[in-house]
Amino acid sequence: MTKKWNLMLVLLLSLTVVLSACSGGNNKEANAPAATNDTKETVDTTTPETPVAEEQSSGLIKATDVSLNPELAKNRKDTLIVGMVDPKGVFNPLFMETAYDFYVNYAIFDSFLEVKADGSYVNSLAEKIDVSEDGLKYTYHLKPGVTYTDGSPMKASDYLFTMKLLLDKSYDGESDPLSYHIVGAKEYNEGTSNDISGIKVIDDNTVEVSLTEYSALSPVELGGVYIMPESYYGKGYKQGNLESVKALNSKPVGSGQYKITSYKAGQEIVMAANENYFRGAPVVKNVIFKTTTDSTNMAMLQSGETDMDNINVSEDNVEELKALGFLDINILPNNGYGYIQFNHNDKKFQDPKVRQALTYGLNRSEIVEGIYGPYADVINIPQSKVSWSFTDENIEKYDFNIEKAKTLLDEAGWVVGASGIREKDGEKFKINFSATADNPVVESLLPIMTTNYKELGIEIVAEVLDFNAIMDKKTKGDFDMFFAAWGLTPDPDNTVFITKGAQNDAGYSNAKVDELMAKGKKEMDLEKRKEIYKEMYQELNKDVPMILMYQRTNMTSVNARAQGFDLSPYKEFPFSLYQVQLEQ
Amino acid sequence: MKQYIIRRLLQMIPTLIGISIIIFAISAMVPGDYITARANPNMSIEKQEQLRAIYGLDKPDYQRYFIWAGNMIKGNFGDSMQHKQPVTTVINTYVWNSFVIGIFALFFSWFIAMITGIFSAKFQYSFFDKVVTLLVFICMSLPSFFIGLLLIKFLALDLKLFPVGGMSTSGLNATGWTYFTDVLKHSFLPIMVLTMLSTGGLTRYFRTSMLEVIRQDYIRTARAKGLKERTVIFKHAFRNAMIPAITLLGFELPGLFGGAMILEQIFAWPGIGHIYLNSINMRDYPFMLGFTIFLAVLTLLGNLLADVLYGIADPRIRLK
Numbered sequence A: 001m002t003k004k005w006n007l008m009l010v011l012l013l014s015l016t017v018v019l020s021a022c023s024g025g026n027n028k029e030a031n032a033p034a035a036t037n038d039t040k041e042t043v044d045t046t047t048p049e050t051p052v053a054e055e056q057s058s059g060l061i062k063a064t065d066v067s068l069n070p071e072l073a074k075n076r077k078d079t080l081i082v083g084m085v086d087p088k089g090v091f092n093p094l095f096m097e098t099a100y101d102f103y104v105n106y107a108i109f110d111s112f113l114e115v116k117a118d119g120s121y122v123n124s125l126a127e128k129i130d131v132s133e134d135g136l137k138y139t140y141h142l143k144p145g146v147t148y149t150d151g152s153p154m155k156a157s158d159y160l161f162t163m164k165l166l167l168d169k170s171y172d173g174e175s176d177p178l179s180y181h182i183v184g185a186k187e188y189n190e191g192t193s194n195d196i197s198g199i200k201v202i203d204d205n206t207v208e209v210s211l212t213e214y215s216a217l218s219p220v221e222l223g224g225v226y227i228m229p230e231s232y233y234g235k236g237y238k239q240g241n242l243e244s245v246k247a248l249n250s251k252p253v254g255s256g257q258y259k260i261t262s263y264k265a266g267q268e269i270v271m272a273a274n275e276n277y278f279r280g281a282p283v284v285k286n287v288i289f290k291t292t293t294d295s296t297n298m299a300m301l302q303s304g305e306t307d308m309d310n311i312n313v314s315e316d317n318v319e320e321l322k323a324l325g326f327l328d329i330n331i332l333p334n335n336g337y338g339y340i341q342f343n344h345n346d347k348k349f350q351d352p353k354v355r356q357a358l359t360y361g362l363n364r365s366e367i368v369e370g371i372y373g374p375y376a377d378v379i380n381i382p383q384s385k386v387s388w389s390f391t392d393e394n395i396e397k398y399d400f401n402i403e404k405a406k407t408l409l410d411e412a413g414w415v416v417g418a419s420g421i422r423e424k425d426g427e428k429f430k431i432n433f434s435a436t437a438d439n440p441v442v443e444s445l446l447p448i449m450t451t452n453y454k455e456l457g458i459e460i461v462a463e464v465l466d467f468n469a470i471m472d473k474k475t476k477g478d479f480d481m482f483f484a485a486w487g488l489t490p491d492p493d494n495t496v497f498i499t500k501g502a503q504n505d506a507g508y509s510n511a512k513v514d515e516l517m518a519k520g521k522k523e524m525d526l527e528k529r530k531e532i533y534k535e536m537y538q539e540l541n542k543d544v545p546m547i548l549m550y551q552r553t554n555m556t557s558v559n560a561r562a563q564g565f566d567l568s569p570y571k572e573f574p575f576s577l578y579q580v581q582l583e584q
Numbered sequence B: 001m002k003q004y005i006i007r008r009l010l011q012m013i014p015t016l017i018g019i020s021i022i023i024f025a026i027s028a029m030v031p032g033d034y035i036t037a038r039a040n041p042n043m044s045i046e047k048q049e050q051l052r053a054i055y056g057l058d059k060p061d062y063q064r065y066f067i068w069a070g071n072m073i074k075g076n077f078g079d080s081m082q083h084k085q086p087v088t089t090v091i092n093t094y095v096w097n098s099f100v101i102g103i104f105a106l107f108f109s110w111f112i113a114m115i116t117g118i119f120s121a122k123f124q125y126s127f128f129d130k131v132v133t134l135l136v137f138i139c140m141s142l143p144s145f146f147i148g149l150l151l152i153k154f155l156a157l158d159l160k161l162f163p164v165g166g167m168s169t170s171g172l173n174a175t176g177w178t179y180f181t182d183v184l185k186h187s188f189l190p191i192m193v194l195t196m197l198s199t200g201g202l203t204r205y206f207r208t209s210m211l212e213v214i215r216q217d218y219i220r221t222a223r224a225k226g227l228k229e230r231t232v233i234f235k236h237a238f239r240n241a242m243i244p245a246i247t248l249l250g251f252e253l254p255g256l257f258g259g260a261m262i263l264e265q266i267f268a269w270p271g272i273g274h275i276y277l278n279s280i281n282m283r284d285y286p287f288m289l290g291f292t293i294f295l296a297v298l299t300l301l302g303n304l305l306a307d308v309l310y311g312i313a314d315p316r317i318r319l320k
Helices: A002-024 A027-035 A099-108 A157-167 A185-190 A218-223 A297-303 A315-324 A352-360 A364-372 A402-411 A440-456 A467-476 A511-522 A526-543 A573-579 B002-029 B034-038 B045-055 B061-073 B087-122 B127-141 B144-158 B176-214 B217-224 B229-241 B243-258 B261-266 B272-281 B285-313
Strands: A079-084 A113-115 A121-123 A126-131 A137-142 A199-203 A206-210 A258-264 A268-273 A286-291 A308-310 A327-333 A336-342 A376-378 A422-424 A430-436 A459-465 A481-487 A546-559
Touching (some): A079 A297, A099 A268, A099 A286, A099 A573, A113 A218, A157 A185, A157 A206, A297 A308, A297 B144, A315 A327, A364 A376, A364 A440, A364 A546, A402 A440, A440 A459, A467 A481, B034 B045, B087 B127, B087 B176, B127 B176, B176 B229, B217 B229, B229 B243, B243 B285, B272 B285
Parallel strands (some): A430 A459, A430 A481
Antiparallel strands (some): A126 A137, A258 A268, A327 A546, A336 A481, A376 A546
């Protein structure tokens, strides 16, 4: 009996040890996942636009003491480990969808153009690009001597081949090459022709593309195509069936800085330097993209298991990372913004005065401060402050002003009724707010909005739904207001504010905006485009199609032993991987 | 027996048809589809329609059901929209990682639960019983992310005994024994948390069923004829108390392959749980439906297995 009791005692003790660990309670750690931003934000899928941007807002916090580096990281002399969310394993620029698959593909493939930190473009694979005067003919001269990682040379005909894959009828990726207006694209897509008449391969290093119509986005759309080797991907390809190409998604061959040596789904992608890279062999010989999650990314940086990662920006996290001392922390504006959408098909939101009043009457800075602290700005035009098209000239700031909001509502005919709620033509001012479940922004927005609007005499009724359900309501037009976030493309052209635009589900319509957007898309001169978009943003600012909330920031923390990254909101980390050096 | 199994397998067919209709109907009723979930700000309406046509999302729901069900019968689960790979390939890639933690956690939780169950029944209302009950309820009620993060903080960051997360050390390129121990080290924390979470309930089951058996006449008889207490408990009582556990074991089968969504997320474990969760959020129909059917089949098989084993273990139950 006593023996058995001893055994039980041991078991018991071991259990108590575990549990005392549980009850110890370090709330900071436990709170980490609650701080994650669940706001669904989409990633840019088009490559950015030509022109020059203003300088990036510099948010670099340098490491204070590199000697604090953990042994684990110090001992890793020729390998850089990048922590990120797991990619889906779509290592093919045609089919990639998530940002993390993009990162992998950026390191493996190249295109004629490459983005610079300021959002403008330089020639990458192209030695020279000739554009005809009417803007309808592009001639690309490929740099000589570029090879793929399987040793075969890159030819101009590979560009045609890649375009064929993109224009194939069975293509189900998210690129939209039919909208590039290449001559003969439709015929190839429909299968009536087995060639794209508008793309002529002149010799091994020259290819000429003809368009039926041009837009300001054409140079980037055409030059941003990642070139894939026909000798590898073309083996089993027949027009109308991309299955053989898709089958190679996990075994990519490109001309890029790195090549994949092993891929363990959900765990890591191990890559080795391409010694024949056309811009010179990368300095760091091995790069590993390792899967991390919100709950482990900080701990892994701390223990040295990863060298860099993207961590949610919050005051606590920044403080904690700073305290580690061996990290360079880059805080960069996010390419996107949060907004509250009005349903413009609803009569009460059709009056701009009402929309202005609802903006004045909402304490936006308190909400944004509450969620992101100093790491987000309240915005008044739907554009990133680092974009070349950004303007703050004659932009009304809509600072919280409840009296002004009341006056505007009175002017609009909504007067306070007997119940304390505003009324017009017998209708009470009541807003059904469709709130996203588990969204920290909505959680801090709702109480403030309810109080603010109650003071204005407006009743808010909230209904909590999942993101997709709200998007569905948006498509059907069955909503009053909801909060969401948009991703921004580097080019200001979009369809969110155009009458009947693809992204304009809210029914917004403004003739002046339509006209300026159309004009901006056709203008090739950057200075002139700036003027056009300035005017457009001023109009949007006055007309308030939505309550603009904030532009937040992203934080990339890099172990200070890795130097040489060229990061900006437009230039993601993989583009400068080949320049990175590990300090010993 | 053979006849019984065949009949049960045949009965599974209408059940599966019913399940597939319900699963499909629920997924079709949920608002949104893969295209809306992507919410790509650059996608034109034409492109959206084009993609819906390629994916077959433009057809009415009943047609989509028959196309999907027809393909399933032929063994074609379709391609995952997110992974651009056949659903079966995706399942095969991730499910074994989940299985590794699942099987170990199953083993440990059953082992611990059996022992503690027996002893708390034997010494009912003793100090030991009360402490075990308390511990068990604490383990059950603490959320897994909380325990997980605490263990990471104490065992991985402070004491540096285990790695923070993942399944293997990056850049190690180990094979054979080194690889095995590396994975073992990485899997320790997730297995521990999963075991802690599932032991609680099981202990209660075993304790109750043991208590019931201990009060039976034949146990008194066994004691009366002078058998050692050890023999009475482990041979006579324990075996009979374990019979209801067979049913429980049958239910564990889908759990082994289903993955642990929250836990995998915390420890960055490359299991199927968070892939499944993602597919639901992204409305990746082929994967979501395919994997749900896979789990449904496992549940049915688990039930069948339990019934067959029951018949073998307990002669009082005759299978017809």
